[in-house]
Structures are given as C-alpha cells and as structure tokens.
Amino acid sequence: MKTLAVVGLQWGDEGKGKIVDYLSRKHDVIVRCQGGSNAGHTVVIDAEKYALHLVPSGILTPGKMNVIANGVVIDPVMLVKEIEDLRSRGVTVSDNLLISDRAHVVFNYHRALDQAQEAGRSGEQKIGTTGRGIGPAYADKYSRSGFRMGDLLGGDFYQSVLKPRIVEANRLLKEYFAAPEVPVDETIAEVRNAAEALRANVTDTAAALRGFLRAGRKVLFEGAQGALLDIDYGTYPYVTSSNTTSAGIPTGTGLPPQVVGKVLGVLKAYTTRVGTGPFPTELTDATGELLRERGGEYGATTGRPRRCGWFDLVAARQGVAINGCTSIALTKLDVLDGFDRIRICVAYELDGRKVEHMPAGARDLGRVKPVYEEVAGWKGSAAQARHFEDLPKKAQSYVARIEKLVGCPITMVSVGRERTAIITRSA
Numbered sequence: 001m002k003t004l005a006v007v008g009l010q011w012g013d014e015g016k017g018k019i020v021d022y023l024s025r026k027h028d029v030i031v032r033c034q035g036g037s038n039a040g041h042t043v044v045i046d047a048e049k050y051a052l053h054l055v056p057s058g059i060l061t062p063g064k065m066n067v068i069a070n071g072v073v074i075d076p077v078m079l080v081k082e083i084e085d086l087r088s089r090g091v092t093v094s095d096n097l098l099i100s101d102r103a104h105v106v107f108n109y110h111r112a113l114d115q116a117q118e119a120g121r122s123g124e125q126k127i128g129t130t131g132r133g134i135g136p137a138y139a140d141k142y143s144r145s146g147f148r149m150g151d152l153l154g155g156d157f158y159q160s161v162l163k164p165r166i167v168e169a170n171r172l173l174k175e176y177f178a179a180p181e182v183p184v185d186e187t188i189a190e191v192r193n194a195a196e197a198l199r200a201n202v203t204d205t206a207a208a209l210r211g212f213l214r215a216g217r218k219v220l221f222e223g224a225q226g227a228l229l230d231i232d233y234g235t236y237p238y239v240t241s242s243n244t245t246s247a248g249i250p251t252g253t254g255l256p257p258q259v260v261g262k263v264l265g266v267l268k269a270y271t272t273r274v275g276t277g278p279f280p281t282e283l284t285d286a287t288g289e290l291l292r293e294r295g296g297e298y299g300a301t302t303g304r305p306r307r308c309g310w311f312d313l314v315a316a317r318q319g320v321a322i323n324g325c326t327s328i329a330l331t332k333l334d335v336l337d338g339f340d341r342i343r344i345c346v347a348y349e350l351d352g353r354k355v356e357h358m359p360a361g362a363r364d365l366g367r368v369k370p371v372y373e374e375v376a377g378w379k380g381s382a383a384q385a386r387h388f389e390d391l392p393k394k395a396q397s398y399v400a401r402i403e404k405l406v407g408c409p410i411t412m413v414s415v416g417r418e419r420t421a422i423i424t425r426s427a
C-alpha cells in the first residue's frame with residue numbers, strides 16, 4: 001500500500017509541518033484526519049513563513065491533492081479565512097482541496113464555550129486549550145448534537161436547525177458560565193457565507209480516497225498534535241480531544257486499518273509543551289529559556305511561549321509503540337548547537353522506584369523525577385549540514401544514541417527552518 005503516516009510523538013510542535021512539506025513532493029495526496037484549527041503547522045519556503053491550521057501542508061506544493069477528512073473538526077469561517085490568506089500569497093486553492101461532508105463543524109459557540117469552560121477552571125484544573133472550540137465540538141459529535149459540513153449545504157438547515165441550537169448554546173453561555181452570548185443572526189450569516197464559499201470542495205472524501213488508492217496514488221496522512229496529547233494515551237486530562245496517533249487514521253478517513261503501513265514519527269531533539277499538565281523534563285531555568293529563544297518556541301496558533309526541557313525517552317518510546325512507528329524524523333537538532341552537555345531522560349523515578357513506562361495518571365506523572373544520562377555537546381554548527389557525515393561528530397553521536405535508545409531508525413534529521421535544511425539517511 002502506497003501510504004505514509006506522519007505523526008507527532010511528543011506534545012505537538014515537533015515540526016511535522018516541515019516534514020510533511022518535504023515529503024509532499026514524493027506523494028500525490030495529503031490528508032488531515034483529526035484535530036482542527038488548534039493545529040499550527042509552520043512551513044518556511046524561501047524565507048516566507050506559512051502557518052497552516054486546517055489546510056493540509058501539501059497545499060504549498062503545486063499539483064498535490066489535499067484532503068480534510070471526516071475526523072477533522074472544521075471551523076468553516078476560519079477555513080475560508082485561511083484559504084483567502086493562502087490565495088493572497090499566490091498559493092492555489094481550488095479543486096486541489098477536498099473537504100469531507102461528514103466532518104463535524106466548529107461554530108463560534110464552541111469557541112465561546114471552550115473559552116468560558118477554561119476561564120472557569122482554576123489552578124491545576126486548567127488545561128490551557130487553544131480556545132478554538134475543539135473540545136466542545138468533539139463533545140457535541142459524540143453526544144450526537146453536532147452538525148456536519150454536509151448539513152450546512154442543505155436548504156432549511158439554518159433557521160430550523162442551527163438557530164435553535166445557537167439559542168440553546170447561548171443559554172448555557174449566559175446562565176451557566178455568565179459569559180457573553182454569540183449573536184444569532186450574524187452567526188447564521190457568516191456560517192452560511194462560509195459554507196457557500198466551500199460548497200464546491202465538500203464531498204465524500206472516503207470515496208475519493210479509495211479512488212486515489214485504486215489509481216495507485218501515493219497518500220500521506222498528516223498528523224496534528226502529538227502522541228502525548230492523544231485523548232486515550234496522552235497525559236489525560238491535559239490532552240486534546242482527538243486520537244492523535246496512527247490509530248485515528250482509519251476512523252478519521254473512512255479507510256480500512258490495513259491502509260496504514262509505514263508510520264514516520266516526528267521527534268524534536270528536545271521536548272516542548274504548550275498548555276498545562278505534567279512535564280517531567282521541564283527546565284524552568286536559564287537552559288529552558290535558551291532552548292525557547294534559540295528554538296523560537298512560541299505557539300504557531302496562539303503565540304504562547306512553549307515550556308521547554310530535555311529529551312524524554314520514556315515519552316518517546318511510548319509514542320513509538322502506540323503509533324507503530326517504522327522510522328523517525330528528528331527535528332531541530334541545530335537548536336542544541338553550542339551546549340556543553342546535553343541530557344537525555346532515560347527513565348523516571350517514582351517513590352524511589354525506577355519507572356520505564358509513563359504512568360497513566362497525571363498526578364503520578366507530575367511526581368516522577370527524571371533519571372538523566374548526560375552526553376557531550378558539540379562546538380560546530382549542525383545547521384549547515386546537508387549530509388549526515390557533515391554534522392559535527394558529537395551531533396552524529398547524539399542522533400545515534402537517541403536512535404539506539406528509542407529503538408527505531410532515524411531516517412531524517414531537520415537542522416533549520418528552511419525547506420532545504422534537512423538530512424535524509426537510509427534506514
């Protein structure tokens with residue numbers, strides 16, 4: 001089967017956008033299967049920076065088909081803005097984008113509820129969501145009170161179906177959360193306009209994908225967020241509301257599970273996290289600050305500073321196992337240039353015991369102490385290397401050490417923001 005899944009193995013922001021952009025050239029169809037506009041996939045082409053939220057990163061490579069499949073939750077108003085922004089920058093978005101008629105819709109009342117819920121949480125209960133309405137939209141999907149992209153195109157949907165739902169959401173916002181209501185008529189008008197703008201792109205994407213595969217096209221599944229934000233296997237409840245792992249691909253696309261073959265996991269050479277929740281290797285000192293500044297670790301969606309820390313092998317191994325990774329892309333190696341010593345967390349210690357698997361409970365994970373192995377840093381720069389042998393020797397050793405510890409071949413190493421700053425190795 002000619003497919004490849006690209007998935008994040010940490011708390012998102014591993015640099016998947018750049019890897020997908022690079023691999024898009026070798027694929028015909030690029031598919032988003034889960035998440036929504038909480039994602040922020042940054043791609044830099046000739047010093048132009050693109051931050052994609054809902055549109056697959058393949059849109060930046062001419063001649064590719066891009067699919068937003070049924071597992072994604074789509075904010076149609078934001079999607080239209082994103083498409084207009086891309087078009088204004090010379091990117092073609094027309095019949096090269098297909099949108100599932102079964103994908104659930106994120107409305108402004110989902111965003112308002114997300115923000116009101118988050119504002120009502122205090123201290124340790126705060127999740128630090130992106131405020132994009134993702135949790136409430138998936139909650140509506142599973143409680144069977146959501147609407148799908150196909151619904152927006154039907155005749156009497158707006159007045160007879162959507163309007164009462166907005167009124168109901170407003171009651172919740174006003175009476176329970178004491179938050180501002182959303183304007184009913186304006187909401188209807190903006191969603192209707194957005195749906196009209198997208199009408200030609202909305203289709204049965206599962207059928208389209210089956211057709212592409214039958215025709216021998218190469219399909220790339222573009223993961224959003226990362227394994228540690230997975231609703232089942234992430235650091236619950238500090239997670240997002242979808243399955244961010246390769247298991248989410250079949251349900252998120254309508255393709256059978258056998259379609260998932262090769263899985264490329266993306267790992268950053270260190271660890272970052274936005275939002276709250278346990279983070280065993282977090283550095284709250286000058287070293288963490290240095291990683292943040294050198295790595296430009298600020299959220300592509302919200303601009304929030306990311307929390308930074310050393311590479312966490314326990315977490316990485318879990319991501320590799322749950323996703324069934326067949327290879328790894330290691331990103332942002334250049335950010336570690338110039339560090340004297342680099343630490344790798346090889347295990348945790350909990351109540352005096354060595355732990356090699358992530359505890360399920362956030363409380364326990366919050367109490368573990370990282371057990372570090374220290375390796376030598378390197379003096380030269382990894383940023384200029386385009387072949388593995390061009391990397392400083394100690395940078396090569398760092399990659400080899402991670403590869404050995406994780407137990408999965410590292411076939412790509414990213415050493416800068418630019419599309420061209422990448423090293424490929426054979427497995």
Ligand code: IMP
Pocket residue numbers: 011012013038039040127128129130131132133134135224225229238239240241274275276
């Ligand atoms: P939500 O997905 O907006 O509900 O946010 C839930 C958690 O996932 C928060 O900690 C967010 O910061 C995090 N999150 C969601 N999307 C991303 C992403 O694309 N990159 C990194 N973190 C994310």
